[in-house]
Amino acid sequence: MKLTLKIWRQKDAASKGQMVDYPISGIDGDMSFLEMLDVLNEELNNKGEQPVEFDHDCREGICGTCSLQINGEPHGPDRMVTTCQLHMRKFIDGDTIVIEPFRATAFPVIKDLIVDRSSFDRIQQAGGYISVNTSGHTVDANAIPIDKHDADEAMDAATCIGCGACVAACKNASAMLFTSAKVSQFALLPQGRVEAEDRVRNMVRQMDLEGFGNCTNTGACEVECPKGISLDNIARMNREYLSATTKG
Amino acid sequence: MGILDSKVPSGPLAEKWTKHKNEIHLVNPANKRNIDIIVVGTGLAGGSAAATLAELGYNVKTFCYQDSPRRAHSIAAQGGINAAKNYQGDGDSPYRLFYDTIKGGDYRSREANVYRLAEESANIIDQCVAQGVPFAREYGGMLDNRSFGGVLVSRTFYAKGQTGQQLLLGCYAAMNRQINRGKIKSYNRHEMLDLVLVDGKARGIIARDLVTGEIERHSGHAVVLATGGYGNVFFLSTNAMGSNVMAAWRAHRRGAFFANPCFTQIHPTCIPVSGEHQSKLTLMSESLRNDGRIWVPKRLEDAEAIREGKLKPTQLVEEERDYYLERRYPAFGNLVPRDVASRAAKERCDAGFGVNKTGEAVFLDFASAIMRYGREKAMTSGIKEPDEHTVRELGEEVIEEKYGNLFQMYEKIVDTNPYKTPMMIYPAVHYTMGGLWVDYNLQTTIPGCYCAGEANFSDHGANRLGASALMQGLADGYFVLPYTIGDYLSYDIRTGKISTDLPEFEVAEAGVRERLEKLLSGKGEHSVDYYHKKLGKIMWNKCGMARNAGDLQEAIDEIAELRADFWENVRVPGVLDNMNQELEKAGRVADFLELGELFAKDALHRNESCGGHFREEYQTPEGEALRDDMNFKYVAAWEYKGEPKDAVLHKEELKYENIELKTRSYK
Numbered sequence: 001m002k003l004t005l006k007i008w009r010q011k012d013a014a015s016k017g018q019m020v021d022y023p024i025s026g027i028d029g030d031m032s033f034l035e036m037l038d039v040l041n042e043e044l045n046n047k048g049e050q051p052v053e054f055d056h057d058c059r060e061g062i063c064g065t066c067s068l069q070i071n072g073e074p075h076g077p078d079r080m081v082t083t084c085q086l087h088m089r090k091f092i093d094g095d096t097i098v099i100e101p102f103r104a105t106a107f108p109v110i111k112d113l114i115v116d117r118s119s120f121d122r123i124q125q126a127g128g129y130i131s132v133n134t135s136g137h138t139v140d141a142n143a144i145p146i147d148k149h150d151a152d153e154a155m156d157a158a159t160c161i162g163c164g165a166c167v168a169a170c171k172n173a174s175a176m177l178f179t180s181a182k183v184s185q186f187a188l189l190p191q192g193r194v195e196a197e198d199r200v201r202n203m204v205r206q207m208d209l210e211g212f213g214n215c216t217n218t219g220a221c222e223v224e225c226p227k228g229i230s231l232d233n234i235a236r237m238n239r240e241y242l243s244a245t246t247k248g
Numbered sequence: 249m250g251i252l253d254s255k256v257p258s259g260p261l262a263e264k265w266t267k268h269k270n271e272i273h274l275v276n277p278a279n280k281r282n283i284d285i286i287v288v289g290t291g292l293a294g295g296s297a298a299a300t301l302a303e304l305g306y307n308v309k310t311f312c313y314q315d316s317p318r319r320a321h322s323i324a325a326q327g328g329i330n331a332a333k334n335y336q337g338d339g340d341s342p343y344r345l346f347y348d349t350i351k352g353g354d355y356r357s358r359e360a361n362v363y364r365l366a367e368e369s370a371n372i373i374d375q376c377v378a379q380g381v382p383f384a385r386e387y388g389g390m391l392d393n394r395s396f397g398g399v400l401v402s403r404t405f406y407a408k409g410q411t412g413q414q415l416l417l418g419c420y421a422a423m424n425r426q427i428n429r430g431k432i433k434s435y436n437r438h439e440m441l442d443l444v445l446v447d448g449k450a451r452g453i454i455a456r457d458l459v460t461g462e463i464e465r466h467s468g469h470a471v472v473l474a475t476g477g478y479g480n481v482f483f484l485s486t487n488a489m490g491s492n493v494m495a496a497w498r499a500h501r502r503g504a505f506f507a508n509p510c511f512t513q514i515h516p517t518c519i520p521v522s523g524e525h526q527s528k529l530t531l532m533s534e535s536l537r538n539d540g541r542i543w544v545p546k547r548l549e550d551a552e553a554i555r556e557g558k559l560k561p562t563q564l565v566e567e568e569r570d571y572y573l574e575r576r577y578p579a580f581g582n583l584v585p586r587d588v589a590s591r592a593a594k595e596r597c598d599a600g601f602g603v604n605k606t607g608e609a610v611f612l613d614f615a616s617a618i619m620r621y622g623r624e625k626a627m628t629s630g631i632k633e634p635d636e637h638t639v640r641e642l643g644e645e646v647i648e649e650k651y652g653n654l655f656q657m658y659e660k661i662v663d664t665n666p667y668k669t670p671m672m673i674y675p676a677v678h679y680t681m682g683g684l685w686v687d688y689n690l691q692t693t694i695p696g697c698y699c700a701g702e703a704n705f706s707d708h709g710a711n712r713l714g715a716s717a718l719m720q721g722l723a724d725g726y727f728v729l730p731y732t733i734g735d736y737l738s739y740d741i742r743t744g745k746i747s748t749d750l751p752e753f754e755v756a757e758a759g760v761r762e763r764l765e766k767l768l769s770g771k772g773e774h775s776v777d778y779y780h781k782k783l784g785k786i787m788w789n790k791c792g793m794a795r796n797a798g799d800l801q802e803a804i805d806e807i808a809e810l811r812a813d814f815w816e817n818v819r820v821p822g823v824l825d826n827m828n829q830e831l832e833k834a835g836r837v838a839d840f841l842e843l844g845e846l847f848a849k850d851a852l853h854r855n856e857s858c859g860g861h862f863r864e865e866y867q868t869p870e871g872e873a874l875r876d877d878m879n880f881k882y883v884a885a886w887e888y889k890g891e892p893k894d895a896v897l898h899k900e901e902l903k904y905e906n907i908e909l910k911t912r913s914y915k
Contacts, residue, residue, distance in 0.1 A: 011826075012826060012827070028523060028525070030522045030523055030663075031523065031525050032527070032661075034527065035525045035526065035527050038525065038527055038777075039525060042775060042777065045775045045819065045821060045830070046775070048772075048821070049821075050821055050822060051821065051829070051830060053827060053829050055315065056489060057314060057319055057321070057488040057489055057490050058319075058321060058323065058324050058488040058489075059488070059489055059527060059528045059530075060324055060486075060528075060530045060531075060657065061657065061660075062323050062324050062410065062412075062413055063314070063319040063320075063321070063323050063324065063488060064318070064319060065314065065315065065319050078660075080656065081660055085657070085660050085661065087660070087661070087663070089663060110459055110827060111459075111826070111827045114827070116315075117315060117316070118315070118316070118436070120316070121316050121317075121318075121424075121434075121436075124318075124420070124421070124424045125424040125427045125428045126428065127428075128421055128424055129379075129380075129421035129422060129424050129425040130378070130379055130380045130421070131425060132378045132379055133303055134296065134299050134300045134303055134375060134379075134422050134726050135300065135303075135726075135727075135730075136368075136371040136372070136374065136375045136726060136727055138374045138375055138377075138378035139374065139378070140374055141333070141373040141374045141376075141377040141383075141391055142335060142390050142391055144377075145388065145389025145390060146385055146389050147389060148385045148386065148387050148389065151382055151383070151384070151385040151389075152382075152385075154380075154382040155382040155384075155407055155408060155414075158382050158407075158414060158417065159408075159410060159413070161413075162316070162318055185380065185382065186380050189380050189382065191377070191378055191379070191380050192380050
């Protein structure tokens with residue numbers, strides 16, 4: 001395959017960025033998108049140019065490190081995959097591919113295609129946990145039976161990888177899907193119910209402080225989420241929030 | 249005992265840990281507030297240690313190269329975590345878990361450490377459930393279990409195929425709670441580049457801020473290294489791209505002995521290599537061997553026809569297939585330990601029975617499990633006489649519920665549907681049992697420098713059983729280190745803050761700068777990846793699944809040569825004081841180029857086959873591993889003396905007082 005890549009280049013957070021064209025050839029359908037970028041970087045490196053910096057780590061779709069807005073879509077055209085699992089067989093010879101960083105006020109660009117998603121960490125730090133000590137002297141794991149459906153639903157919410165695609169997909173750059181996934185996971189489990197009200201208040205407050213936008217229910221986040229996190233979680237978080245704030 | 253004192257407490261095996269906890273020193277809460285601990289790495293071991301130490305009252309600083317602690321590679325563990333809960337009532341106990349782990353490790357791990365691990369295992373599950381980890385449950389609301397290789401009980405707890413993710417997010421949440429309290433300060437996108445010793449004790453680290461490029465000094469009263477394994481020395485492995493040995497190797501250069509570097513786990517069920525540009529390999533969880541049957545064609549001509557695409561695997565009937573694990577190991581069948589399964593796959597492929605284009609793949613087939621589950625589901629759904637189509641459909645639903653995300657991952661990568669046609673798999677480098685030598689307290693040979701999780705050598709001997717890595721990481725971090733490190737720190741309550749202006753910090757920082765500048769000033773012949781791939785080829789071909797003295801000696805020479813070439817000719821673009829991923833990689837590969845040679849040296853000296861270390865010269869007529877307990881029943885701990893070839897061997901003799909040494913048999 002021969003392709004034309006249009007890639008966002010930006011020296012550092014303080015510099016202005018721009019799109020740069022890179023023709024590339026010899027791309028095989030079995031290569032992953034990031035392996036295609038590896039090939040580009042090897043070429044740039046051989047020519048004495050600066051390689052394109054991009055975030056990636058596990059390359060098996062679970063760590064949530066990789067990002068990239070590919071032809072306007074977070075993680076590219078395929079569904080239910082992260083960029084590292086997107087394969088070049090999804091493109092055809094002669095394609096032009098536009099590659100940008102995730103765009104959001106709360107995700108400032110660090111360099112080239114790398115953004116700072118520490119705002120996500122701070123939302124979790126505000127309440128994304130159950131306040132139990134880690135010394136291990138808790139009750140037996142089977143002491144509290146949990147309805148399988150609740151456990152499964154909690155698990156579905158808990159599979160969020162924190163990549164930020166939901167924010168990048170949203171016209172308001174809202175972090176509701178991300179935040180609601182954690183709120184839901186714990187709200188569905190008896191262990192998490194105890195401090196559910198404080199949790200939802202604190203996490204939502206932090207989400208707003210970070211500069212994420214509001215949710216207008218377009219559902220773009222759910223469509224682009226590589227883990228299929230459901231919009232139902234947002235509805236659940238709204239209920240939890242309403243109940244927590246009206247109780248005072 | 250020599251220079252290596254394992255500090256294993258006296259007394260009966262089952263009482264050692266309790267006795268030890270009762271006897272070691274504690275630090276009072278007020279004094280803990282004046283003590284700083286550095287934790288490098290935030291996976292299961294580092295994350296759990298950081299959270300617990302902070303909860304106890306110490307001031308903790310964590311460091312990870314990723315942009316968030318939640319991204320550590322523990323997250324990629326799929327299948328599960330072992331615990332001797334005996335919820336299934338199938339005869340499990342801490343002793344049996346201990347026994348299975350020692351046997352699975354081919355009698356090369358330390359009894360007391362492994363028993364403690366088995367003892368703490370049940371605690372981990374209680375802890376994680378309390379933290380909101382959504383383990384799989386049965387309809388009655390109780391926790392579900394599955395089986396893993398090398399054992400005869402069901403003791404593995406799981407959260408779909410994402411157990412590592414859920415456990416890591418549990419640690420991350422526990423860390424977040426402490427970050428919110430101000431007890432942990434987390435330095436993300438930071439890489440440790442050196443360990444700083446003051447008066448022979450670990451007192452800090454030199455780290456680089458990977459965003460600004462700034463070199464920083466951080467001090468503490470103790471340093472915990474929980475930086476994972478070094479499988480990426482093979483270039484292609486199931487590790488994350490950033491996984492590296494740097495922190496452990498820097499500590500090694502400062503005096504921490506490196507134990508059993510050649511003990512590497514090659515995992516049997518990974519997606520085969522597809523092409524030259526491949527950057528990493530993807531694991532398919534061992535849990536798939538619960539239901540998948542592994543086979544190759546019986547006849548060479550069928551294998552050839554499949555390779556050429558003239559024949560489909562589904563066209564071969566039962567009698568034309570060789571379920572070689574079931575044939576060779578009837579007692580354990582497809583659930584033999586990983587090292588055994590990997591070697592058996594290699595043996596079949598080497599004999600010409602491989603089934604993909606390159607001849608390096610075997611089938612993992614779910615057809616019979618789909619039909620079996622389908623019939624069961626039809627019964628419970630009240631369908632009396634289901635046709636084959638219905639059974640298949642129902643069975644596929646069950647399989648999807650169990651392994652859906654793994655099947656989806658396979659399909660995305662390989663572009664074939666594993667529900668309809670068997671998966672193709674091949675062994676790949678996955679885990680390293682070797683690592684920094686630690687005593688019973690998880691302290692390295694450097695006072696104040698501790699090592700936990702995959703980064704240490706302690707619990708898995710020469711081969712790790714499935715679902716035991718998560719168990720070890722969390723046991724070390726939640727339940728072991730918080731006690732043992734307190735014992736050490738009890739002598740430090742009057743020390744006061746460690747100044748980063750000490751000359752030791754200055755010298756270490758200057759060394760780090762010099763090294764980075766040297767990397768940036770190479771002649772620029774070849775990229776870092778060029779060297780990494782070359783190293784990987786040497787390692788895979790000569791230090792891989794089967795090794796021999798000739799190959800290993802060649803590997804030693806070739807790696808030394810490659811290392812010299814690297815330092816002379818590597819090309820690292822960019823500058824020091826900005827984000828520079830090529831520079832990060834260069835530092836890591838430079839250390840792999842030293843470790844790789846020590847790895848080969850260790851493999852060459854160990855004239856026996858045990859666990860994942862298979863020396864072709866030492867095998868039975870049936871091709872099974874031939875251990876030599878007379879001469880090699882020890883941990884090989886290497887002391888740094890400059891070049892890897894000059895490393896000095898120290899032996900920790902292993903004593904088996906509770907288990908009789910036997911030839912491992914899974915027949």
